[in-house]
Amino acid sequence: MKSFGQRLDAVFDSVGQLCVGIDPHSYLLSEWGLPDSAAGVRQFGLAVIEAVAGRAGIVKPQVAFFERHGSAGYRALEEVLAAARQAGIMVIADVKRGDLGTSVEAYGQAWLTPGSPLEADAMTMVAYQGTGSIEAPLALAEVNGKGVFVLAATSNPEGVELQQAVRADGRTVAASIVDDVVGWNATHAGESTGSIGVVLGATVDFGDYGIDLASIARTPVLAPGFGHQGAGYSQLSEIYGASAPYAIVSASRSILTAGPSGIANAVAVQAREVLECRG
Amino acid sequence: MKSFGQRLDAVFDSVGQLCVGIDPHSYLLSEWGLPDSAAGVRQFGLAVIEAVAGRAGIVKPQVAFFERHGSAGYRALEEVLAAARQAGIMVIADVKRGDLGTSVEAYGQAWLTPGSPLEADAMTMVAYQGTGSIEAPLALAEVNGKGVFVLAATSNPEGVELQQAVRADGRTVAASIVDDVVGWNATHAGESTGSIGVVLGATVDFGDYGIDLASIARTPVLAPGFGHQGAGYSQLSEIYGASAPYAIVSASRSILTAGPSGIANAVAVQAREVLECRG
Numbered sequence: 001m002k003s004f005g006q007r008l009d010a011v012f013d014s015v016g017q018l019c020v021g022i023d024p025h026s027y028l029l030s031e032w033g034l035p036d037s038a039a040g041v042r043q044f045g046l047a048v049i050e051a052v053a054g055r056a057g058i059v060k061p062q063v064a065f066f067e068r069h070g071s072a073g074y075r076a077l078e079e080v081l082a083a084a085r086q087a088g089i090m091v092i093a094d095v096k097r098g099d100l101g102t103s104v105e106a107y108g109q110a111w112l113t114p115g116s117p118l119e120a121d122a123m124t125m126v127a128y129q130g131t132g133s134i135e136a137p138l139a140l141a142e143v144n145g146k147g148v149f150v151l152a153a154t155s156n157p158e159g160v161e162l163q164q165a166v167r168a169d170g171r172t173v174a175a176s177i178v179d180d181v182v183g184w185n186a187t188h189a190g191e192s193t194g195s196i197g198v199v200l201g202a203t204v205d206f207g208d209y210g211i212d213l214a215s216i217a218r219t220p221v222l223a224p225g226f227g228h229q230g231a232g233y234s235q236l237s238e239i240y241g242a243s244a245p246y247a248i249v250s251a252s253r254s255i256l257t258a259g260p261s262g263i264a265n266a267v268a269v270q271a272r273e274v275l276e277c278r279g
Numbered sequence: 280m281k282s283f284g285q286r287l288d289a290v291f292d293s294v295g296q297l298c299v300g301i302d303p304h305s306y307l308l309s310e311w312g313l314p315d316s317a318a319g320v321r322q323f324g325l326a327v328i329e330a331v332a333g334r335a336g337i338v339k340p341q342v343a344f345f346e347r348h349g350s351a352g353y354r355a356l357e358e359v360l361a362a363a364r365q366a367g368i369m370v371i372a373d374v375k376r377g378d379l380g381t382s383v384e385a386y387g388q389a390w391l392t393p394g395s396p397l398e399a400d401a402m403t404m405v406a407y408q409g410t411g412s413i414e415a416p417l418a419l420a421e422v423n424g425k426g427v428f429v430l431a432a433t434s435n436p437e438g439v440e441l442q443q444a445v446r447a448d449g450r451t452v453a454a455s456i457v458d459d460v461v462g463w464n465a466t467h468a469g470e471s472t473g474s475i476g477v478v479l480g481a482t483v484d485f486g487d488y489g490i491d492l493a494s495i496a497r498t499p500v501l502a503p504g505f506g507h508q509g510a511g512y513s514q515l516s517e518i519y520g521a522s523a524p525y526a527i528v529s530a531s532r533s534i535l536t537a538g539p540s541g542i543a544n545a546v547a548v549q550a551r552e553v554l555e556c557r558g
Contacts, residue, residue, distance in 0.1 A: 025381050064378060064385035070396025071353035078350055096378055098405060099343060100435050102304050103373075106343035117349025126377060126407045128430055132437030151407055156379050158411030165444035165452050173444050173452070 004122060004147035005185075005193035008220055011057035011090055012245070016275035019058035019092065019222075020267055021252025022048045022080065024065045032260050038072035041065060045080030048256070051264040053087040056271040060092045060222075060250055078117050085119070092222065092248070093120035096151065100133050108137025112146040122147030124199060124222065131180040138196055142188050147195045147220070152177045153209050155201025155225035164209055175210040182219050193246065194219045202231035202239050213241040223247040227254030233270070236277045249274050283401060283426030284464075284472035287499055290336035290369055291524070295554035296515075298337035298371065298501075299546060300531025301327045301359065303344045311539050317351035320344060324359030327535070330543040332366040335550040339371045339501075339529055357396050364398070371501065371527070372399035375430065379412050387416025391425040401426030403478060403501065410459040417475055421467050426474045426499070431456045432488050434480025434504035443488055454489040461498050472525065473498045481510035481518050492520040502526045506533030512549070515556045528553050 002010075024034075024041040032047075034040040045061065052059055061080060066073040084091045097107040110116060111123040122141070125134050125148050134150070141148045153163050153174040163174040171179065178198050185194025198216075200206065202225030206213055221243050225231050237244045251270060258266035281289075303313075303320040311326075313319040324340065331338055340359060345352040363370045376386040389395060390402040401420070404413050404427050413429070420427045432442050432453040442453040450458065457477050464473025477495075479485065481504030485492055500522050504510050516523045530549060537545035 023382075025385075062378075062382050062385075064376070064382040064389070067397070068385040068389045068395075070389070071350050071357055072396070074350035074353045094382075096376070096405075097343070098377075098407075099341075099375055100433075103302075103341050103343040106304075106341075106347040110343070110346045110349070116347075117351070118346070126405055128377075128405045128407045128438070128441065129433050129435055130437030130439070130441055133435055154379075154408050156408055156412055158409030159407065160409070161446045161448070161455070162407065162409055162452050165446040167440045167444040169440070173441050176440070 001145045003145055003189065003192070004141065004195035005189055005220065007090065007121070007145070008147070009193050012278075015055070015057040016271055016278060017247060017249045018056045018267075018271040018274040019060050019248045019250040020048060020052050020056055020255055021250060022059055022061040023252045023256060028256055031257070038069040038076045041069060041073060042076035042079055045076065046083055047260055048263065049080060049083045049087055049089060051267050052089055055264065055267045058090045058092065058248060059084055060094050062252075063093055063095045074118070081118065081120060091120040091122070092147075092149065093118070093123040096124050096126045098126040098128055098134060100129055101136070104134055105136035105140070108140040112137065112141050112144050112148075114144055120146075122149060124149045124151065126151045127177055131177055138184060141195055147197060149197040149199050149220070149222040150177055150181055152181075152198040153200050153204045153206065153211065155203045172209045178211050178216060182216050185219050189218070192218070197222055197248075199224065200240075201225040202235075213243045217242045218246060219243070221247045222250060224250045227251040233273045233277050236274070245278065280424045282424055282468065282471070283420065283474035284468055284499065286369065286400070286424070287426070288472050291557075294334070294336040295550055295557060296526060296528045297335045297546075297550040297553040298339050298527045298529040299327060299331050299335055299534055300529060301338055301340040302531045302535060307535055310536070317348040317355045320348060320352060321355035321358055324355065325362055326539055327542065328359060328362045328366055328368060330546050331368055334543065334546045337369045337371065337527060338363055339373050341531075342372055342374045353397070360397065360399060370399040370401070371426075371428065372397070372402045375403050375405045377405035377407055377413060379408055380415070383413055384415035384419070387419040391416065391420050391423050391427075393423055401428060403428045403430065405430045406456055410456055417463060420474055426476060428476040428478050428499070428501040429456055429460055431477040432479050432483045432485065432490060434482045451488045457490050457495060461495050464498050468497070471497070476501055476527075478503065479519075480504040481514070492522045496521045497525060498522070500526045501529060503529045506530040512552045512556050515553070524557065
């Protein structure tokens with residue numbers, strides 16, 4: 001069985017680093033002429049999968065927009081996940097789950113177990129209760145060839161004070177999470193691309209967090225903050241330095257606002273743009 | 280319309296402060312003679328509601344154990360939530376959601392909107408991206424008479440270093456979240472019990488976090504860490520001081536392990552014990 005890191009390498013080499021968000025906001029559903037319902041988010045999600053197939057390699061559904069419609073929304077998401085698997089598209093479930101013990105393990109089982117109704121290739125997690133609290137899903141990811149992306153330095157201004165807070169050991173909250181993940185990968189993946197990644201926003205000055213990008217290479221980086229949120233694809237190397245080849249370049253609004261008739265072209269154009277920046 | 284804080288006052292005065300966890304772990308399902316499936320978590324949840332009805336006032340479903348079964352698990356949870364509403368039991372959905380912008384707002388809409396399939400009375404949230412990032416669901420809670428509990432100082436050792444990290448303004452991460460919530464309640468609830476609460480574990484030394492319990496009265500405290508996890512009900516005042524009358528005393532394993540035949544009695548006995556500690 002290939003690890004998530006190895007599968008990520010293969011996707012990057014074949015179709016590149018673009019990751020297309022599946023964010024069925026109510027206003028986007030309306031722009032797309034779809035109802036604000038479970039049926040609407042299902043159609044939206046399936047249309048994005050169809051547009052991405054053969055043009056890019058990774059999607060990132062924002063699960064909040066499915067959860068908003070309760071069990072019917074989750075049923076819709078299950079169909080979208082199945083369609084992605086069918087099309088050979090890698091899925092990062094953007095769920096930002098976090099908890100302790102058997103609870104956080106249950107979240108891992110929900111998203112990272114082969115054959116689970118909500119099976120994805122990777123999920124996002126938050127470690128407010130410490131990275132030690134999420135070790136069960138990290139271990140589960142390794143066993144199942146799946147991945148986890150832990151929030152470290154996000155791209156929103158409200159998060160700066162917490163994420164730059166200094167721990168007793170002198171490291172910032174964000175840097176210690178990055179260290180923990182890099183350490184995990186060193187143990188589990190050795191010299192290969194790791195299966196556990198970090199979320200590092202593209203509009204963040206990493207020096208302010210004491211994060212040294214030169215030391216985290218081979219740890220995948222989920223990189224929101226492109227397109228609508230500010231950063232341009234051409235800045236990929238400038239922003240992520242040594243981590244640029246391991247960055248999953250995530251774009252949502254700049255692609256989704258192309259609408260049902262324009263999205264396939266928007267994906268193709270932006271995937272090529274990102275591929276060209278790979279150098 | 281009554282606020283969540285006002286409804287919480289009424290529950291405390293009538294049946295007391297005990298909150299019963301609904302945690303259908305696979306090992307508990309097995310002990311209860313139930314299958315590890317959506318049908319199993321449904322039966323488990325409905326049995327807990329039946330046992331709590333008339334004996335205690337609040338339940339806290341751990342949503343991870345439902346999510347583990349995908350959309351069918353969510354369908355089961357919807358039935359459990361409906362049964363709780365029917366029985367007049369207050370529900371705190373333990374989901375620990377957190378995100379930004381329209382995403383976090385969608386989480387709020389999922390759990391805090393009257394008539395939503397997943398409607399609860401309150402939800403737990405995590406503010407790794409800053410308390411500013413979760414203001415949309417806090418505002419939604421106020422409008423809908425609902426509540427939110429934000430993780431501050433949890434009862435697990437792995438969380439200590441992050442939650443005690445010191446921000447640029449000299450406050451710890453946990454203390455600043457408490458301050459933000461207390462400030463929110465001062466603005467929105469005035470002298471009444473607030474509708475936004477904090478999660479403060481019972482096995483935590485609050486002085487280590489710079490949290491002064493004397494200054495947070497009338498902000499509800501969700502208090503895990505009783506029963507199986509260590510603290511005794513008789514320590515309620517000793518641990519929570521001025522906040523003790525506003526503490527939701529949460530117990531799961533110590534009640535759920537009584538099994539289907541013993542749970543009603545376990546709830547009655549423990550609810551009385553907690554009520555006696557109210558003084």
